[in-house]
Amino acid sequence: MTYSKTQPDPLSHAEFEQIFHSVCNWGRWGPDDQQGTLHYITPDHVRGAAALVRSGRTVSLALPLNTVAGPDNPRPSIHHMVKMFDLPISRGEPQFAGDFVGTEIHGDCRTHVDALCHCAYQGKLYNGKPTSIVTSTGATDMDITAYVHGIVGRGVLLDMPRLWGVKWLEPGHAVTVEELEAAEKAQGVALREGDIFLFRTGHHRRRLDLGAWNNGYEGQGQAGLHAKTILMLHERKVAAFFPDGDGETTPSNVERVAYPIHALQIAAMGMVCADSLQFEDLVPICEQERRWEFMVVAAPLRTPGATGSVFNPIAVF
Amino acid sequence: MTYSKTQPDPLSHAEFEQIFHSVCNWGRWGPDDQQGTLHYITPDHVRGAAALVRSGRTVSLALPLNTVAGPDNPRPSIHHMVKMFDLPISRGEPQFAGDFVGTEIHGDCRTHVDALCHCAYQGKLYNGKPTSIVTSTGATDMDITAYVHGIVGRGVLLDMPRLWGVKWLEPGHAVTVEELEAAEKAQGVALREGDIFLFRTGHHRRRLDLGAWNNGYEGQGQAGLHAKTILMLHERKVAAFFPDGDGETTPSNVERVAYPIHALQIAAMGMVCADSLQFEDLVPICEQERRWEFMVVAAPLRTPGATGSVFNPIAVF
C-alpha cells in the first residue's frame, strides 16, 4: 500500500457531541466509580495475559525522563544530586550517593498515565463530577491512586507505519477505523474486551530522526486517532490506550475542539489513558516473535491527589 | 513460638570483611557489568513467574508518596498543582488539570529501588568501580537505567512476624539464617535462584499503629537482617531484595559499620535492592490463597544518571 496521509474528514461540533454521547460511560459503574474502563480487565484477562508469556523477554515502553528543554518540552524535568559519598572512608562505613527528581506529570516527552480527574469537557469530569474535586492541594476524587494496583493485561500493538512500510505517519494524519482494522488484519491480531491498546504512529521514531518539534495544538502537528475510532474502542470495550504521541491528531479536525480524543476517552468513557510511550525497543521483539500481543504491567507511582503519574510500563513476552 | 527479639550477635570488623569477601561478585559478569544479580533472573524464571498467575489478582507493594515531614521523613516529597482547568468552558475544548511531583529518591518513607552506583564501601562501588563515576550531574555508569526493562520474576514473601504470631518484629531484632529457614518451612516456600525476596519485618505495620519514628542509624532502630544471612542469599543466588524497611538492623551489630547490609548487598554482590515497600495489602491475599509466591513486576522510572528510582512494584497472583 502506498502511504499517503489520510485527509482528515472534518467533524462538525454536532457530530462530535454525538460521539461523546454514544461513548459516554457515566453511571455505568456507579456514581462513585474510580476506575472507569479498568473494570473491563477481569482476573480472567490477567490470567490470559500471563499465559502469553512464552519467551520470557521483557521490555520498557518508557521514554527517558527528559531534563533538556526543547520545542515539545518547555518545562523540562529536573534531576539533582543531593548526596555524593560524603562520609570519609576512614569511618569504615558504606558511603552513599543520592538524588532528587522533580517533574511535571503531563506534557509531551514524559511517559505518563492520566488520572480520570485530569480532563473535563464542558466543565464536567468523567461520571459528571465537577472540576472542583481538584483543589490547590490535589484531587480529592478520581486521582491516580485509583490505578495503584496496576494496569495489568493483554497488550496489543497496532503498528500503523508498518501497514504502509513507512517509518512514521506524518503530522496531521488522522488514523481511521478502516486503517486500524487493516492493521489488525495485517498483523493477525484484534482488539478485544479488556485489552491495553498500544497505538504506534511512529511519533517518537520521527522525533529521534528529525529532532523534536512542537506537536501541540499550536504547533506543527502530529498523527493521531480520528475521532470516529473512539466508537470502535468503545464497542470493543478496550480498557486502556497507550499511544506513542498523545493520541490526538493535531491540528484537530473537529470543529472548535482541540484535544477531542482526550475529551472522548477520559471525560466521556473514563478510559485509562497514557501518553508519550516509546515502542522503539518493543517493535523489534514483536517482529522477531511475529506477534503483537503480550502481557503488559504498568503501575503509576502511588501519589495521593495526583492527576497522573510518570511511569515505566513493561511488556513481557 | 513465643516471640523474643533475637539478641544480635555482634560481629567483629574482621568477620564483616570476611563476609564481604565471600559474597563479592566483582568481575563475575565482566568488568563493565551493569546489572549484577539481575543476571540470576533468566527468561526461564520469567516464564516460571508468569506460570504462577492463577487468580489474576494484582496488588501494589508501594507506600503512598509522602509529602508530610516526620521523624523518618525530614525532607518530604513535594506535590504541586500546576494547571487547574484554566480554559473557559465557552471555548468548547476540554480543560485540564496537571501537577508537579518532586522527591528525593532514597530515604525511608519512599518505596524505591537503588542503582548499583548508590552505595560504596571503602571507596569502591560494585565491581570495584570508583565513586567518581557519580558526578554532580548524575552517574555516568551503573545508573538506574540498568534495570529499565523491569525486575520481573518470582516473588517470595517471608513474613517474619507470622512466624511468632506477632504484628511486627521489634526494633533492633537482627533476623538470622535460622529464622529465615524457619519462616520458609512454616510457609512452605524456599528462596531459590533468581527469586525476588520480599522480606517483611512488620516495619510499616508498626509505623501505622504506633506512628513514625526515626529508624535510621542515629534513631530508635528497626528490625532487619543479620549480616550472616547475606551468605545465604549469595549461595541461593537470590536476585533481588525487597524489604519493608531498608533491610538493616539498627543500631547495627557490626563493629564500626553502619549499614552493613547495604555494603554487602550492593557494593559486594551487586544485588538489586529496594527499600521501604509495604506488604499490608499483600499479606491478606497471601493468607487467602495460602501461598507466598507470585509473579512480581517492578520497573524504575527511566531516569538517566539517577542513583535509584521511586517505583510501584506489582504482585500478580
Add this chain to the structure above:
Amino acid sequence: MTYSKTQPDPLSHAEFEQIFHSVCNWGRWGPDDQQGTLHYITPDHVRGAAALVRSGRTVSLALPLNTVAGPDNPRPSIHHMVKMFDLPISRGEPQFAGDFVGTEIHGDCRTHVDALCHCAYQGKLYNGKPTSIVTSTGATDMDITAYVHGIVGRGVLLDMPRLWGVKWLEPGHAVTVEELEAAEKAQGVALREGDIFLFRTGHHRRRLDLGAWNNGYEGQGQAGLHAKTILMLHERKVAAFFPDGDGETTPSNVERVAYPIHALQIAAMGMVCADSLQFEDLVPICEQERRWEFMVVAAPLRTPGATGSVFNPIAVF
C-alpha cells in the same frame, strides 16, 4: 514594669467588621492600584531615611532559609548542589560550583513579603478585586512585582519585650495601642506617615532559646498585635509592617476570625506586609546607637505572578 501577658480583649465579629470598614482603603488610590500603603512613602520620606545614615553600619533582618522540617516548618525549603567544579583542572579554565534553591514563599520560618493578592476576606482582595485574579499559573494582578523598585524608607523598631525588660512576649499576648505607645515613649520614637514599622515580640528569640513550636492557628500560639492597633496604624499612615512573627496573636481573640491582622492589613488597607523577620542582629546596634530609627531597604525578587517573595531586608544606620 512587671511583665504580665495582656489578657486579650475578645472582639465580637461585629467589632471586627467595624474596624475593617474603618481602615478600608479600597478606591483610595484608584480602582487599579497595585501598591496600597506603599504610596505613603514619598521621595521626601526616602530622602529623610537616607539622612538617618550616620554610622554607616548595615544589618540583615532576615532569617536563614530553613531546609529542616520542624513544627513551624512542615514543608522546608530545598537546597541542592547542581554543579561541583566538574571541569578537569587540565583544561586550564576556571571551574564552577552551582546550586538550586526551591521554597514556598509563605509560612513561618521564611522571611518574606506578601503581595496584595495574597489575602482575601469574604472573597474579596484589596480594592475589592476578586480572587479569580490568581490563576493556577500565577496572579494576573496585584502580584509581588508591584514592589519591585523596593520598599525603601524610615524603619522604626518598637521592641516590645524591652518595655518590660523580658526576653520575649508570651504566646497569646495581644499587644495593645497603649502598649505600642508606651514603647514609643520608652524608646523616644514615634510611628509616622510613610514609616516601615518593625514590630518585635521576641518570637525568634524564644525560638532560638526554647526551640521551634507550632505557632499557627492550630498550634501553641504566638504574641502579636491586638486588632484595634490597626486603627492606629491606619491613622498614622504607616506604610509597611515588618514583624518578627507574622503579626497575628494566636489563638485569635476575634470571634470566628483566624488571622484578623492579615485581613485588616492586606485585604482592607492594602498594606505592605512582611512576615518572619529576625531582629536579633538589629537590636544590639539599636542599643549601642541609642536609636530605633534607621534607613530600611527591602526588595522582593522580581517574580511575575507571585503572591510574595522571600527577601533579605537591610537596615542602614
Add this chain to the structure above:
Amino acid sequence: MTYSKTQPDPLSHAEFEQIFHSVCNWGRWGPDDQQGTLHYITPDHVRGAAALVRSGRTVSLALPLNTVAGPDNPRPSIHHMVKMFDLPISRGEPQFAGDFVGTEIHGDCRTHVDALCHCAYQGKLYNGKPTSIVTSTGATDMDITAYVHGIVGRGVLLDMPRLWGVKWLEPGHAVTVEELEAAEKAQGVALREGDIFLFRTGHHRRRLDLGAWNNGYEGQGQAGLHAKTILMLHERKVAAFFPDGDGETTPSNVERVAYPIHALQIAAMGMVCADSLQFEDLVPICEQERRWEFMVVAAPLRTPGATGSVFNPIAVF
C-alpha cells in the same frame, strides 16, 4: 565616535597568568577571610553613598525571574501555586493564596550574586582554599551568607553603548581600559575605592530587541571586559562588579581560558561579583538626573551553604 567593535587583543596564557598574579588578593585580609573586596566598602563609603540620595527615586536592577526555556535559559526557574483561597468564605476567615519558587542560582537570565566559593582556578578558590569546601550538601566556607548584611555603597554606572551613541555593544566586543576611561570622562564620573561598578554593554537591551541568543562560551557570544581591565579595577580598589551580562567577552580572547574575568575577579581578587542585571529602568533616570552615581543596596537571600543568590539590587537616587 563611530562605533566599531574593539578587535579583541588575544592574550597568551602567560599574560593571563601574569594578570592573575598581579591582582591576587590571597592573604590580604587574613587566611580565613569571607568577604574579599567587600572590605573596600567602609562605613564612610556607606555614609557617602547615602549622601547621594537627593531625589528619593528608587529603581530595580533585576531581571524578571524567567520560567520560560530559551537558548540562554535551558533550565528555567519554576513557579507553582500551592494554595488558592481554599477555605470556604462561610468560615468567616481570610483566605490565602501562596506559591513555590525554585531556581538554579547561576546561569544567564537570572540576576544573581556569586559567593566566593563559586569559582576556582587551577583547583584553588579565592585565598587558596580547596574546592573540597563545597560538599554535596553545600559550601562549608565562603558561602553567600558572607554578604548577608548587604552590599551597600556608591554605585557608578559606566554606560558603554552611550559612548558611541549605539543601543548595545556587539557580541565579541572586549571593552578596554581606554574605553572605560573614555566612558568615565564622557559621563563625568570616576570609579573609586569601595565603588559598586555597574557595567552596561547593552546585553539586555539587545536581548529585548532581537530575542534571546546563546551567549555562553559555546554560543554566539556577548560583549564584556577585556582581561586587562581587571588590573584597573584592582588598582582602583573597586569593591563590586554588577554587569548586565556576566562580564565575560565570549568567545574569550584569552588563550585556553574560558571565563577569564570570573577567574580573575572571584578566584584571584575575591571580588563581589553579580551577573545578569538589567539597567533599562536605571538608564532613563541617570539621563534625567544627569548623574551616573547613586546609592546601591543589594542583599542576597540568607542561604547557608549556597554558592550565590538570586537578588534584586536597588538603586536610590
